[in-house]
Amino acid sequence: MMKIQAAVATAPATDLDIRDLELDSPRADEVTVRMVASGICHTDAIVRDQWYPTPLPAVLGHEGAGIVEAVGADVTDLKVGDKVVLAPASCGVCEHCISGHPQYCVEFYDLNFGGSRKDGSKMFSDNGAEISSNFFGQSSFASMTNVRARNAVKVDEDAPLDLLGPLGCGIMTGAGAVLNVLKPSPGESVVIFGTGAVGLSGMLAAIASGATTVIMVDIVQSRLDFAKELGATHVVNSKEVDPIEAVREITGGRGAMYALDTTGVPPVFSQMTKSLALRGHGVLVGAAKLGTEAPFDIGTLLTSGITVSMVIEGDAVPREFIPKLISLYKRGLFPFDKLVKHYDFSEINQAFADSENGTTIKPILRY
Structure with a gap:
């Protein structure tokens, strides 16, 4: 177990509660990611408010970007120190995943909104009490998190991680x-x-x-x-x-x-x-x-x-599409940076409020 800090959603229309939690070890197909930044998306707000029935209390967040800190035994395409942008979870083996449409994975809802890994385990706990996790395969409102290597998109070493998280959902x-x-x-x-x-x-x-x-x-x-x-x-x-x-x-x-x-x-x-x-x-x-x-x-x-x-x-294959968006951004053809405003992680509830009242188009939390 590793001590981390996370924002916990506890009840509909209630501020998130920043707490010290425990993070378990990555599974064989997972990597541990130290979060650098995470966007806030409308979907975080509607799940907090239980439009979709993800079990609460939960660590939400699904536009994360960070640095790989540990690698599971079966992971071969990522290494410690890699910069990654996190994307939605998918099984990788169903007919839609293998035909290039992982956003329509037959297990999409369970993997992204179920509140746990496929085997029912939860990666976060609070003094022994489990907290729903693996939101969109990542639960990025946490200083550290575990994600399946499949939904971590490696980006260049000079990539601006404090900007790129929303490419994994809202911008994508x-x-x-x-x-x-x-x-x-x-x-x-x-x-x-x-x-x-x-x-x-x-x-x-x-x-x-x-x-x-x-x-x-x-x-x-x-x-x-x-x-x-x-x-x-x-x-x-x-x-x-x-x-x-x-x-x-x-x-x-x-x-x-x-x-x-x-x-x-x-x-x-x-x-x-x-x-x-x-x-x-x-x-x-x-x-x-x-x-x-x-x-x-x-x-x-x-x-x-x-x-x-x-x-x-966006019916996207994240490992293909996110690098394309970054390339367009670098060439000045996709200036999505003009949409964002940064907040400290401690300001997460203010960032939610500013997003909901229209003050900020795309809030990004910095850890």
């Missing part, structure tokens, strides 16, 4: 939805609903792909102004105008060929489908409470030929 989700699923052609039109970290990451990816009409839709004017500064060609305040009519006017009556809904809000999802051009492609990445239903005007949509995809984690 928005950028991956655009680059891996929508795949807009140069010169095409893209509309994105929501100007949070996921939406703005999708916007940066759309610009990098060569899309020449990039429309951002939101109800917060300051966020829309920021999106325009980052390269959006058009912004639409849906509190002031009908976004469907606005998108069609911007696109010459055609509608956008590609669309992304990052909100998970049913009326917004409906707006996305109606903003698409004939045979357009829309993607939903926004999380909603289990059981949430959205209205579909199937009488109208049937003749539109549109495609609607449900996408998690």
Whole structure:
């Protein structure tokens, strides 16, 4: 056992409690990672609040980046001292994992939200009492954690770890939805609903792909102004105008060929489908409470030929996609660093609050 410090979620809508815990030894297929930084994601907040039933008390966090401190007996592709960005857990052997779609692993929910390793063991304890762990295979709200080597992505020695953690979830989700699923052609039109970290990451990816009409839709004017500064060609305040009519006017009556809904809000999802051009492609990445239903005007949509995809984690293969995003960032083509604000680990509850009230787009904790 090793003494570590972690932020523990104990009850819905309650501040996380920073505690001294014990961390067990890494299993044969795991590495121990000393955390350098971790992003805070909307999913951390909704699991804390039990939209998804991960057992509490729990150590959450799933946008971690750090340095390998110890290596399990069966690990051959990582060594002590390697810098890594952590990604969601997947089994590696099911039909979806082996076909290049690990985010749809048949064991995804259990491995990422179950609160323990597959064998039921938990890596954290508090004076002998087990604490739910292995959130997204990592539980990165801890000074040290154990992760399966499979979901640790090695990065270059000069990689800025205090910046890269969100590439493992929020940034990967928005950028991956655009680059891996929508795949807009140069010169095409893209509309994105929501100007949070996921939406703005999708916007940066759309610009990098060569899309020449990039429309951002939101109800917060300051966020829309920021999106325009980052390269959006058009912004639409849906509190002031009908976004469907606005998108069609911007696109010459055609509608956008590609669309992304990052909100998970049913009326917004409906707006996305109606903003698409004939045979357009829309993607939903926004999380909603289990059981949430959205209205579909199937009488109208049937003749539109549109495609609607449900996408998690950008349908990415992390060990392939995260290095690509880093490469785009280094070349100045994906400036996601403009979305982040850093906080000390002790300020974790303030960082959650700032994220929820919109003060900060993407908080990153430094350990």
